[in-house]
Structure formats: C-alpha cells, structure tokens
Amino acid sequence: MKPSKLQDHLRRCHPDKTEKDLKYFQTLKDKFQKRPTLDRMFASTSQRNDDGLRASYNISLLIAKSEKPHTIGDKLILPAVEEVLKLFYKNLHLISLKEFP
Structure with a gap:
C-alpha cells in the first residue's frame, strides 16, 4: 500500500x-x-504423527515384500518394536505404540 x-x-x-x-x-x-497460531501449536504433534505414519508404512512395505500375512505385524513386529524401545528409552510410558496407524 x-x-x-x-x-x-x-x-x-x-x-x-x-x-x-x-x-x-x-x-x-x-x-x-x-502470537500463537494453530499451525505453531500443532506443528510438533503433526510432525510426530507424520513420522509414525512413515514408520508404519515402511513396516507394512517390509511385510508385503516378505510375502508374509499382514497379521504378522500385530503378532511379531509390534512386540519386537516395543522391546527395542524399552531398551533404548527408559521413559517408554511417554511413547505409545497405539498412535501408529
């Protein structure tokens, strides 16, 4: 102007x-x-969800490439990932695997 x-x-x-x-x-x-805006307030949450979605996709892709049934993800992969996270992160109660799609 x-x-x-x-x-x-x-x-x-x-x-x-x-x-x-x-x-x-x-x-x-x-x-x-x-000033706080919606984009700034939800940026970190959005990034965390995007990372979880990417990890879920990569795991699904590995399962598909191995030609195993998709239920192996619930029976084997999620418990294995949970064990790895328990070893590397002492505050596992802060990390929820239920957030992964």
Missing part, C-alpha cells in the same frame, strides 16, 4: 495512534508475528 494511503488510514481510522512513535508500531508488529 502507498505510504500516503497508510497515513490517511491512520488519521481516519486510528486518530488516537497518530502521535505514537515508530517503536510502538514495531513492537505491535513483533507481538502480532509472535
């Missing part, structure tokens, strides 16, 4: 802020840019 139109908008719509200095508007802009 043209600076002249911005100034006109400021005078017409926000007359109480016409005397504010540049620092005020810069802090206002910073607060606006740093």
Whole structure:
C-alpha cells in the first residue's frame, strides 16, 4: 500500500495512534508475528504423527515384500518394536505404540 494511503488510514481510522512513535508500531508488529497460531501449536504433534505414519508404512512395505500375512505385524513386529524401545528409552510410558496407524 502507498505510504500516503497508510497515513490517511491512520488519521481516519486510528486518530488516537497518530502521535505514537515508530517503536510502538514495531513492537505491535513483533507481538502480532509472535502470537500463537494453530499451525505453531500443532506443528510438533503433526510432525510426530507424520513420522509414525512413515514408520508404519515402511513396516507394512517390509511385510508385503516378505510375502508374509499382514497379521504378522500385530503378532511379531509390534512386540519386537516395543522391546527395542524399552531398551533404548527408559521413559517408554511417554511413547505409545497405539498412535501408529
């Protein structure tokens, strides 16, 4: 937008802020840019779900390539992965294999 139109908008719509200095508007802009948004709040959850989906897909692909029945994933793969996670991560209660599709 043209600076002249911005100034006109400021005078017409926000007359109480016409005397504010540049620092005020810069802090206002910073607060606006740093506010929490839905994308930022769910970004880590979304990434974790994407990683779980990718892992589930890779395991399904390995099962399909080995020409075994798909139920082997429930009977063998999930318990094996759970055991590996127990060994590597002491806080297994924080990690739930039920989240994997």
